[in-house]
Amino acid sequence: MRLCESESSHLPRNKAANFEETILPHLDAAYNLARWLTRDGTDAEDVVQEAYLRAFKFFDGFNGGNSRSWILKIVRNTCYSWLQKNRDHEPTTEFDEGQHSVEVRDQEAVLIGNIDTQMLKRLLDELPSEFREIVILRELEGMSYKEIAGIADLPLGTVMSRLARARAKLHTGLTTCLKRELH
Amino acid sequence: MFEKGIALNCQTIQDLLNGYADGELDLVNHLQIEEHLRDCSSCALVYENQKALKSAFADDSFYFQAPADLQNRIRQMLRESNPETSRATGKWRWRLIPALAALAVIVVLIVLLIRPGSTNDELVANEIVSDHIRSMMPNHLTDVLSSDNHTVKPWFNSKLDFAPPVVDLAANGFPLVGGRLDYAASRPVAALVFGRRQHVINLFVFPSTGNSDIANQISARQGYNLIHWSKAGMTFWAVSDLNLNELQEFVQGIQNNA
Numbered sequence: 245m246r247l248c249e250s251e252s253s254h255l256p257r258n259k260a261a262n263f264e265e266t267i268l269p270h271l272d273a274a275y276n277l278a279r280w281l282t283r284d285g286t287d288a289e290d291v292v293q294e295a296y297l298r299a300f301k302f303f304d305g306f307n308g309g310n311s312r313s314w315i316l317k318i319v320r321n322t323c324y325s326w327l328q329k330n331r332d333h334e335p336t337t338e339f340d341e342g343q344h345s346v347e348v349r350d351q352e353a354v355l356i357g358n359i360d361t362q363m364l365k366r367l368l369d370e371l372p373s374e375f376r377e378i379v380i381l382r383e384l385e386g387m388s389y390k391e392i393a394g395i396a397d398l399p400l401g402t403v404m405s406r407l408a409r410a411r412a413k414l415h416t417g418l419t420t421c422l423k424r425e426l427h
Numbered sequence: 428m429f430e431k432g433i434a435l436n437c438q439t440i441q442d443l444l445n446g447y448a449d450g451e452l453d454l455v456n457h458l459q460i461e462e463h464l465r466d467c468s469s470c471a472l473v474y475e476n477q478k479a480l481k482s483a484f485a486d487d488s489f490y491f492q493a494p495a496d497l498q499n500r501i502r503q504m505l506r507e508s509n510p511e512t513s514r515a516t517g518k519w520r521w522r523l524i525p526a527l528a529a530l531a532v533i534v535v536l537i538v539l540l541i542r543p544g545s546t547n548d549e550l551v552a553n554e555i556v557s558d559h560i561r562s563m564m565p566n567h568l569t570d571v572l573s574s575d576n577h578t579v580k581p582w583f584n585s586k587l588d589f590a591p592p593v594v595d596l597a598a599n600g601f602p603l604v605g606g607r608l609d610y611a612a613s614r615p616v617a618a619l620v621f622g623r624r625q626h627v628i629n630l631f632v633f634p635s636t637g638n639s640d641i642a643n644q645i646s647a648r649q650g651y652n653l654i655h656w657s658k659a660g661m662t663f664w665a666v667s668d669l670n671l672n673e674l675q676e677f678v679q680g681i682q683n684n685a
Contacts, residue, residue, distance in 0.1 A: 260505055268498065275493035289497055296501045297508060356476050359483040368489075382449065383484035389451050408445045415476060 263303050266311045267296070273312060273385055274319045280380045281323040281373055287330075295322035310391065317395045320377065327373075356418050367417040375410035382407055440470050448477045547612075548644075548655070551664070554611040556648045559629045559666040562607065562618065568627065569605030569620050579606040583617050591617035591632040592661070594684040601628065601677050611664075612636075621677065628667040628677055635662045643678060645671065654678045658685075 274295065278288035299318045306314055368376060377396060381387045387395070393403045440463050446452045447460045464471045562568050571582040580593040586608055595603040604620040609631065616633040641657040652674050654665045665678050 263505065264502065268501065271493045271498055271501070272490075275497065276491045279491040285491075285494075288491070289494065292493070292497065293501060293504060297504060300505055300508065355472055356479055359479055361483060361486050361488055364480075364483050365489065379484075383481060384490055389446075389449070404445065407449075408442070411445065411477065411480060414480060418480075 259303060260300075263300055266306075267299055267303070267315050270312045270315045271296075274315055276384060277316055277319050277377070277380055278323055280368075280376060280384075281320070282327065283369060287326070291323050291326050292319060294326070295319040298322060310394075312385075313387070313391050313395055316381070316385075317397075320395055324373075356415065356422060359418060360421070363418065363421055364414065367414050370417075371410055371413060375406050375413070378403060378406050379410050379414075437467060437470050440464075440467070441473055444470070444474055444477055448474065448481060551612045552646060552648060552653055552655070555629075555631055555653065555664045555666050556651050558609045558611055558618065558631065559651060560649075562609070562620070562629055563627065568607065570607045572605040574603050574605075576603060579603065579619070582606060583608075587615060587617060589617075589634050589661075591619065592685040593619060594681060596621060596677065596680045596684065599676070599680040601680060612662075623667075623669055623673060623677070626667055626669045628665060628669060628674070630681065631664040631666070633662055635660050643675075645675075647671075656682075658682070 271292070274292050275288055278291040278295070279285060282288050282291060295315070295318050299315055302318070368379060371379065374396075378392055381392045381395060382389075389400055389403050389407075392398075393400045396403065398406075440460060443452060443456060443460060447457060452460070464474055571579055573579050573582075574595065574597070576593045576595045580590070583591055583593065583606055593603070593606070597603065601621045601623050604622050604627070607618040607620060609616050609618040611631060612633060614633060616631050619630040619632065621628040621630065635657045637657070638660070639657070640659070641655070641662075644655045646653045646655070651666050651668055652671045654663075654674055656663050656678070663678075663681070665674060665681070667674050667677075669677070
């Protein structure tokens with residue numbers, strides 16, 4: 245009985261220490277994703293705090309695999325439930341297949357050369373979140389298609405097609421801006 | 428996917444360029460595309476644009492660093508949600524458990540000693556209200572319909588193992604309507620029915636389980652007022668939709684005449 249007591253009083257302490265060691269280092273990645281998905285610094289902080297609290301609760305279920313994917317998945321889900329609760333008019337998917345194939349062919353036309361960072365940021369912000377998140381995970385976190393598929397709960401093919409569409413959309417946006425500048 | 432020697436379709440190549448740029452293609456496809464890009468300038472242009480886009484994201488301004496104090500706040504939050512983190516409180520906690528357990532036992536004992544059968548009373552009260560509501564349904568109110576207490580009392584005597592005190596309070600404005608056998612507190616009980624204008628009062632009477640008298644206890648359930656008391660080995664429950672003042676007046680009358 246005494247042994248049980250002393251063990252159970254030690255376990256939670258180890259859990260907290262383990263959690264801080266494995267999950268807390270991904271705080272920047274967590275915040276970056278939340279910041280891009282909510283488009284607001286304060287909201288992102290709230291979401292990340294809530295996500296970390298949830299993550300700590302479910303930490304017993306973490307099997308020791310990819311800890312960054314694990315926390316980013318929780319952050320992503322927390323973001324979406326937060327957005328659903330707090331923002332009624334979050335835009336969803338806007339561009340369809342037809343529009344997309346035109347954009348891909350358009351890419352042949354111009355060499356965009358030096359990219360205006362501010363402009364690209366704005367274009368990325370305007371992408372619907374299901375495309376934006378894949379760009380963030382791929383380009384800013386350098387995650388593999390497979391990891392992204394795991395985080396966003398999508399088939400690999402959908403990750404690939406969304407990434408292609410997102411890039412095409414960004415490219416079109418950049419060339420449109422370039423043309424406007426030339427005239 | 429591609430057979431060597433066949434000219435590759437540019438659209439197919441461009442569909443694979445994302446995977447190529449991201450290093451996600453298998454070696455065979457990767458080499459095929461590399462070869463194609465050397466010969467095809469339009470595909471090479473698309474690839475250049477892809478590379479430009481990818482390298483643009485390398486700019487630090489795209490990456491939002493977590494605010495400095497966010498990490499501290501999360502650490503603090505984890506500590507609060509996990510009280511065992513603190514050694515001192517952890518130890519105190521374990522020492523407190525036997526004391527808290529003992530305290531809980533004492534509280535339970537006190538409650539049981541001071542209020543014997545209080546939970547049982549709750550159950551009985553629910554039954555009483557149900558009985559009262561059922562008695563309001565057509566043809567359920569009385570088994571013996573009489574305003575004469577000398578008719579009602581002997582009728583009960585033949586049906587029950589106890590003699591409920593039957594009084595008529597017509598003089599007080601609560602005429603006896605009749606009597607009924609009912610069931611509550613796991614036993615057959617006498618239900619005396621009184622009237623007051625359009626209201627009905629059910630007075631349930633049965634032998635007490637304890638010896639002590641209980642002063643009037645007032646409660647309300649589902650819109651009905653209840654007054655419960657015990658006296659001289661009998662337990663009484665008066666229930667009605669009548670207002671509490673008049674019900675108390677009724678109870679006063681019963682207690683004075685019984």
